[in-house]
Amino acid sequence: MKIVLHNYWRSSASHRVRIALHHKQLAFEYVVINILKRDQFADAYREKNPMQQVPTLQITEEDGAVHTLRQSLPIMEFLDERFPAIPLMPKDPYKRAAARALAETINSGIQPLQNLTVTNQIKTLGADVTVWTKGFIETGLGAFAAAAAETAGKFCVGDEVSIADCCLVPQLASARRFGADVARHEQLLRIEERCLALPGFKNAAPDQQPDAVK
Amino acid sequence: MKIVLHNYWRSSASHRVRIALHHKQLAFEYVVINILKRDQFADAYREKNPMQQVPTLQITEEDGAVHTLRQSLPIMEFLDERFPAIPLMPKDPYKRAAARALAETINSGIQPLQNLTVTNQIKTLGADVTVWTKGFIETGLGAFAAAAAETAGKFCVGDEVSIADCCLVPQLASARRFGADVARHEQLLRIEERCLALPGFKNAAPDQQPDAVK
Numbered sequence: 001m002k003i004v005l006h007n008y009w010r011s012s013a014s015h016r017v018r019i020a021l022h023h024k025q026l027a028f029e030y031v032v033i034n035i036l037k038r039d040q041f042a043d044a045y046r047e048k049n050p051m052q053q054v055p056t057l058q059i060t061e062e063d064g065a066v067h068t069l070r071q072s073l074p075i076m077e078f079l080d081e082r083f084p085a086i087p088l089m090p091k092d093p094y095k096r097a098a099a100r101a102l103a104e105t106i107n108s109g110i111q112p113l114q115n116l117t118v119t120n121q122i123k124t125l126g127a128d129v130t131v132w133t134k135g136f137i138e139t140g141l142g143a144f145a146a147a148a149a150e151t152a153g154k155f156c157v158g159d160e161v162s163i164a165d166c167c168l169v170p171q172l173a174s175a176r177r178f179g180a181d182v183a184r185h186e187q188l189l190r191i192e193e194r195c196l197a198l199p200g201f202k203n204a205a206p207d208q209q210p211d212a213v214k
Numbered sequence: 215m216k217i218v219l220h221n222y223w224r225s226s227a228s229h230r231v232r233i234a235l236h237h238k239q240l241a242f243e244y245v246v247i248n249i250l251k252r253d254q255f256a257d258a259y260r261e262k263n264p265m266q267q268v269p270t271l272q273i274t275e276e277d278g279a280v281h282t283l284r285q286s287l288p289i290m291e292f293l294d295e296r297f298p299a300i301p302l303m304p305k306d307p308y309k310r311a312a313a314r315a316l317a318e319t320i321n322s323g324i325q326p327l328q329n330l331t332v333t334n335q336i337k338t339l340g341a342d343v344t345v346w347t348k349g350f351i352e353t354g355l356g357a358f359a360a361a362a363a364e365t366a367g368k369f370c371v372g373d374e375v376s377i378a379d380c381c382l383v384p385q386l387a388s389a390r391r392f393g394a395d396v397a398r399h400e401q402l403l404r405i406e407e408r409c410l411a412l413p414g415f416k417n418a419a420p421d422q423q424p425d426a427v428k
Contacts, residue, residue, distance in 0.1 A: 050360035051323055067308045070361070071322070074314035081307055093295055094281045100288035108285070108322035109265055118327065121349075125341045132335070146264035147284070 001062055003028040006048065007055040008035050009209035012111055012170035013072040014055040018209075019166045020076045023200030024086045032211040035116060053115075073100075073107050076163050088163050099157045102147055102164035106171045110140035114174060130179060137171075137180040144168070145185045155191055161198070169195050173206065215276055217242040220262065221269040222249050223423035226325055226384035227286040228269040232423075233380045234290045237414030238300045246425040249330060267329075287314075287321055290377050302377050313371045316361055316378035320385045324354035328388060344393060351385075351394040358382070359399045366401060368408055375409065383409050387420065 005021065005028050007014030021028050033039045033054050040052045049056040049070050057069040057078075069075045080088045090096045112118065113136040119129045148164070151157045156164035172192050175182050182189065195201045206212060219235065219242050221228030235242050247253045247268050254266045263270045263284050271283040271292075283289045294302045304310045326332065327350040333343045362378070365371045370378035386406050389396050396403065409415045420426060 050357035051319055051354070052357070053323075067311075069308075069311050069315065071315040071318035073322075074311050074318055077314060078307060078311040081310075093292060094283075096295075097281075097283050097288050097292040100291060101283065101285040104285035104288055104321075105265055107318075108287075108326050109267075112322050112326040113332065121346070122339075125336075125339050127339045135335075140265070143264035143266070 002060040004031055004058040004060075005029070005055055006031045006033050006045070006058070008033050009206045009212045011035060011054045012174050013053070013107075015170035015173070015204060015206060016072045016163075016166045017055045017057065017075050017079075018204035019169065019201055020079050020088060020163075022203040023088070023161060023166070023198070024079060024083050025200070026079070026083060030210060034211065073103055073163065076103075076166060080163075088161065088166065090157050090160065090162055095151065095157050098147070098151045099162040099164045102144060102151075102156055103167045105140060105144045105147065106167040109143070110137055110171060111174075114178060133178040134180045137175045137178055141171070141175060141180070141182065141185060141188070144171075145188055148191075149187060152187060152191065154194055161195065161200075165191065165195050168192065169201060216274040218245055218272040218274075219243070219269055220245045220247050220259070220272070222247050223420045223426045225249060225268045226388050227267070227321075229384035229387070229418060229420060230286045230377075230380045231269045231271065231289050231293075232418035233383065233415055234293050234302060234377075236417040237302070237375060237380070237412070238293060238297050239414070240293070240297060244424060248425065287317055287377065290380060294377075302375065302380065304371050304374065304376055309365065309371050312361070312365045313376040313378045316358060316365075316370055317381045319354060319358045319361065320381040323357070324351055324385060325388075328392060347392040348394045351389045351392055355385070355389060355394070355396065355399060355402070358385075359402055362405075363401060366405065369405055375412070375414075379405065379409050382406065383415060 003026060033045060035054060046052055048068050055072060057075045059067045069078055076088060090099055114133045122129050122132045148156045153159040155161050156168060169192055172182055217240060247259060249268060260266055262282050269286060271289045273281045283292055290302060304313055328347045336343050336346045362370045367373040369375050370382060383406055386396055
């Protein structure tokens with residue numbers, strides 16, 4: 001079995017999946033899709049990912065069948081089902097729902113409004129991209145922090161790493177990049193610090209990737 | 215056990231969860247959160263849903279414990295785990311990943327860009343909301359159709375209803391409301407027709423809800 005990740009170092013959705021792969025100690029091949037150079041719009045990539053977004057995960061099974069997986073959260077759900085030894089989902093059904101809801105608060109509540117396609121359109125409208133992105137990020141992070149306050153232990157949901165943490169760490173990095181206020185979220189920053197001390201999160205960090213521009 | 219759905223008739227995320235509940239033949243109490251009247255910003259609702267969005271599902275267990283679930287896809291995942299008799303997830307892991315990816319193409323790929331908060335901001339920027347929404351809906355539906363072409367049978371993934379169909383039907387309704395071109399997606403329209411013939415989808419339809427404005 002072989003795992004190939006098509007991704008970009010600074011894409012937060014790519015970063016989430018890298019965290020999941022490294023945290024689960026899964027070996028994978030790293031393929032660069034440079035979204036600044038519009039690699040995602042190439043015909044060969046569109047066949048893999050009709051949304052023309054990163055990441056895409058391809059799995060070649062031992063029988064030779066190649067499976068193409070899209071969308072960061074569904075990819076993480078698949079990895080968690082297939083490789084459960086180091087889990088990313090709480091065992092309790094309500095805690096699992098809470099972890100998924102936190103992940104979605106970022107995945108559908110924040111990230112779609114800060115991604116490159118959208119911010120390019122905002123620029124075209126003559127609006128201030130920083131004001132646009134900061135607003136959505138700060139509202140979303142505020143909601144995330146309020147919900148996480150109900151469930152957090154050492155990590156976002158209890159004392160174990162979950163998909164919520166896999167989404168939080170890349171979102172905090174994006175928040176800083178866009179100049180959003182993160183200092184007020186002390187609990188989230190403590191969780192981030194604990195995450196970044198773990199090898200999986202360290203190995204998945206944007207600046208550790210082969211295509212990182214420093 | 216008691217299920218309460220806080221929602222709004224025309225919200226597509228609310229519509230998804232209503233489809234899941236009705237398709238699974240689960241009785242629930244319907245609470246109206248009128249997002250045009252800004253009910254979602256009331257303090258009492260923010261405590262239930264820090265993102266101040268619909269839907270929110272509350273479950274009172276037989277021991278009296280009240281659990282608050284947020285975000286439409288995590289709510290549907292919970293319902294599918296807890297009430298598996300009428301499933302919304304394919305059994306095959308790769309088909310399950312495909313169903314989740316289709317659902318996310320709408321949930322994070324389209325809906326966040328057409329929702330009221332965002333379109334209000336687009337209006338404030340002096341831009342044409344119809345152009346904005348149509349563009350994202352048509353791109354997203356095109357990607358959805360291309361991915362669904364790989365997996366569809368009678369429904370989006372094979373011959374059984376899944377979370378992908380629960381997302382597709384509300385999105386097609388939104389697409390028409392925003393004037394997007396849906397006619398080109400013949401396969402999706404055939405799937406929609408099959409869905410709308412089912413009692414669960416009929417009962418969940420926006421115009422069948424108590425707060426519908428006709």
